[in-house]
Amino acid sequence: MGFVIVGGGMAADAAVRGIRSASPDAPITILSGERHPPYDRPPLSKGLWRGFAEERIWRGTEQLDVTLLLNRRGVEIDRDRRLVVDDSGEKHPYDGLLLATGGAPIRLPGDPEGVHYFRTLDDYRSLKEGVEEGHAVAVVGGGFIGTELASVLLDFGCRVSLYFLEGGPLAGILPSARSQSLLQRFRERGVETFPGTFVRSIRRVRGSWMLDCDGARGAGPFDHVVAGLGIRPSVELALAAGLEVGDGIEVDEAFRTSDPRIFAAGDVASFPFPVLGERFRVEHEDHANQSGVMAGRAMAGRPEPYDHLPFFYSEVLGVGYEALGRTDPEMELVEVEKGERAVLYYREGGRVKGVLCWNLHGRMGDARTILRKEGELSPEELRERILPL
Numbered sequence: 001m002g003f004v005i006v007g008g009g010m011a012a013d014a015a016v017r018g019i020r021s022a023s024p025d026a027p028i029t030i031l032s033g034e035r036h037p038p039y040d041r042p043p044l045s046k047g048l049w050r051g052f053a054e055e056r057i058w059r060g061t062e063q064l065d066v067t068l069l070l071n072r073r074g075v076e077i078d079r080d081r082r083l084v085v086d087d088s089g090e091k092h093p094y095d096g097l098l099l100a101t102g103g104a105p106i107r108l109p110g111d112p113e114g115v116h117y118f119r120t121l122d123d124y125r126s127l128k129e130g131v132e133e134g135h136a137v138a139v140v141g142g143g144f145i146g147t148e149l150a151s152v153l154l155d156f157g158c159r160v161s162l163y164f165l166e167g168g169p170l171a172g173i174l175p176s177a178r179s180q181s182l183l184q185r186f187r188e189r190g191v192e193t194f195p196g197t198f199v200r201s202i203r204r205v206r207g208s209w210m211l212d213c214d215g216a217r218g219a220g221p222f223d224h225v226v227a228g229l230g231i232r233p234s235v236e237l238a239l240a241a242g243l244e245v246g247d248g249i250e251v252d253e254a255f256r257t258s259d260p261r262i263f264a265a266g267d268v269a270s271f272p273f274p275v276l277g278e279r280f281r282v283e284h285e286d287h288a289n290q291s292g293v294m295a296g297r298a299m300a301g302r303p304e305p306y307d308h309l310p311f312f313y314s315e316v317l318g319v320g321y322e323a324l325g326r327t328d329p330e331m332e333l334v335e336v337e338k339g340e341r342a343v344l345y346y347r348e349g350g351r352v353k354g355v356l357c358w359n360l361h362g363r364m365g366d367a368r369t370i371l372r373k374e375g376e377l378s379p380e381e382l383r384e385r386i387l388p389l
Helices: 010-022 123-129 144-155 175-190 234-241 286-301 366-375 378-385
Strands: 004-005 028-031 066-067 074-078 083-086 090-093 096-099 103-105 137-139 159-165 192-194 198-205 208-214 219-222 225-227 232-233 249-251 263-265 269-273 279-282 312-318 319-327 332-338 341-348 351-358
Touching: 004 010, 010 286, 074 234, 083 137, 096 286, 123 225, 137 144, 137 208, 137 219, 144 159, 144 312, 159 219, 175 192, 208 225, 263 286, 269 286, 286 312, 319 366, 332 378, 341 378, 351 366
Parallel strands: 004 028, 004 096, 028 066, 096 263, 137 159, 137 225, 159 192, 249 269
Antiparallel strands: 074 083, 083 090, 103 232, 198 208, 208 219, 269 279, 312 319, 319 351, 332 341, 341 351
16 A cells, blocks of 8 residues: 655655655655645745745655655545545555645734735745835734744845744744844844734734734734734644644654554654653754655655754854753843853753854754753863863
8 A cells, every 4th residue: 555645835745755765666646735746945034035046945746756646735644444535536555655844934913914924935936025124014923833933034135023922032032132133133224123913903004004903003004914823733633533742743752643554743743852851843854854765665664753852043143053952041041151151051951951042053963962862961061071162
């Protein structure tokens, strides 16, 4: 019967490569809800706005001897008969099934037509083709995507207003002082910022957008509204099939779900993180690639424990950062600074649980060593010897 993959993103492509490394000739079918073959997602909010050629994002999955069915979504799993039914009614039998269903953008109140959400290539194209230099754009959300989009739209020549619930941008990962420094950086670049603001409703008035907000009533008019509020994992298919679901589809160290013939990888998978002694769900490129390969190999009969520590990265207003592990600013923080560069260590229970490098690249290998082998270093030892600036 072969293998079926539900989802057409980076984890799905990586899973094909994992399967092929262990089973070169096995039949593989991909059911992708998108109309494009798999592609790299990070350039959508980064490089494509700055001259990165669109043809470089394609991953070439269709060249790996797969049946790639676009605009097809899995809608039902028959676990007893080992079948996936797609939204056209076609049945796909499987020996192994991978759920790489990713997530769906969190919508704004009322979800009016014309708001730009940002998850897919078509989302990028729609925004890029619609904005022009001098346009007024409201970006709602101060996390990863919201801050990246505010930054690239500013560079594109737009007049940007940034709305977010928290007290500062990236407040979910940065300590208050560093978040406030980034807030000031946005303001110095001419971005109108509205911290602590909840967008209650959005409406069109004579062809322009108006935002009704707590703390910024009647904001606008805007030519465009862009939402970067994060995603919710797409677990509906797994729930309907009776699989264990928490914050994502729960899997073991080889990405097996509660059904040993069904696997999950990428954004949607909640996996055990032995180094930290916790269960995680990670929404970034490195994890999509690594978990997809490992899940594919496990599907093909070559399971291995997943002990990779995935990292994430971003760039906002010329500031780059990379991080891994748990980066919660409510944890005990040890900061080592030198000029514009810094390393932030996030500690809990006497151990380092996360590391963030600010304006400092290529140190994730060192950061992994800290979490794996030297996590119990004291704050004084961390300041003295690890990740020299």
